[in-house]
Amino acid sequence: MTGEPGGRHVVVMGVSGSGKSTVARGISAVTGLTFVEADEFHSPENVALMRSGVPLDDSNRRPWLADIAGWIGARAAEGQSTVLACSALRRSYRDVLRQGAPQLDFVHLHGPAEVIRERMARREGHYMPASLLDSQLATLEPAEPDESVLVLDVSLPPRALVAIAVRRLGLPVWTPVGER
Numbered sequence: 001m002t003g004e005p006g007g008r009h010v011v012v013m014g015v016s017g018s019g020k021s022t023v024a025r026g027i028s029a030v031t032g033l034t035f036v037e038a039d040e041f042h043s044p045e046n047v048a049l050m051r052s053g054v055p056l057d058d059s060n061r062r063p064w065l066a067d068i069a070g071w072i073g074a075r076a077a078e079g080q081s082t083v084l085a086c087s088a089l090r091r092s093y094r095d096v097l098r099q100g101a102p103q104l105d106f107v108h109l110h111g112p113a114e115v116i117r118e119r120m121a122r123r124e125g126h127y128m129p130a131s132l133l134d135s136q137l138a139t140l141e142p143a144e145p146d147e148s149v150l151v152l153d154v155s156l157p158p159r160a161l162v163a164i165a166v167r168r169l170g171l172p173v174w175t176p177v178g179e180r
């Protein structure tokens, strides 16, 4: 999607299994913002660590986040708007992402650990074991007052989460060409 220079940039954040990919894809479908999955930027070494049940640390995450910030910056330079699914667990990680676009909006999917654990256990074909949820929750640093973060309850259905996020962030609703 092209917009004014810089565009809008949204990161759907939260622990693994909180519904980031589902909600970010939904926002993209409704608004036309270009969707990207932060997991796709992980090195094979990072994926291997998580697959074997070892949590990432700052040194594993730093180059990953820098690459994502670079991607956001490149899209912003093209005037393209984006929506990402990215855990962005710590304040310092969000600060790295903001280097790509200073006015980054975050949607934090937050909710009971049991609900998220259940979803992770049921999810098929993903490298991330449910056993890493505890470390994800321990690493998570909620938004500080100066950050632009909308906190939403993971227990809501995906469609409601997408609708609330689009409305509260004032994102443009995309209309297919044939319906204009």
Ligand SMILES: Nc1ncnc2c1ncn2[C@@H]1O[C@H](COP(=O)(O)OP(=O)(O)O)[C@@H](O)[C@H]1O
Residues within 6 Å of the ligand: 014, 015, 016, 017, 018, 019, 020, 021, 022, 023, 085, 119, 120, 122, 123, 124, 154, 155, 156, 157, 158, 161
């Ligand atoms: N709001 C929701 N309500 C019920 N199930 C959900 C919701 N959001 C996601 N899910 C399901 O939970 C699992 C994890 O969602 P996913 O989007 O992959 O999370 P994440 O990207 O944060 O790891 C998936 O099987 C997905 O279909």
Ligand SMILES: O=C(O)[C@H](O)[C@@H](O)[C@H](O)[C@H](O)COP(=O)(O)O
Residues within 6 Å of the ligand: 015, 016, 017, 020, 021, 039, 042, 050, 056, 061, 087, 088, 089, 128, 136
């Ligand atoms: O910083 C991290 O520890 C990882 O990014 C992690 O948070 C991410 O959650 C995994 O890559 C699993 O992917 P999902 O979040 O899509 O389950």
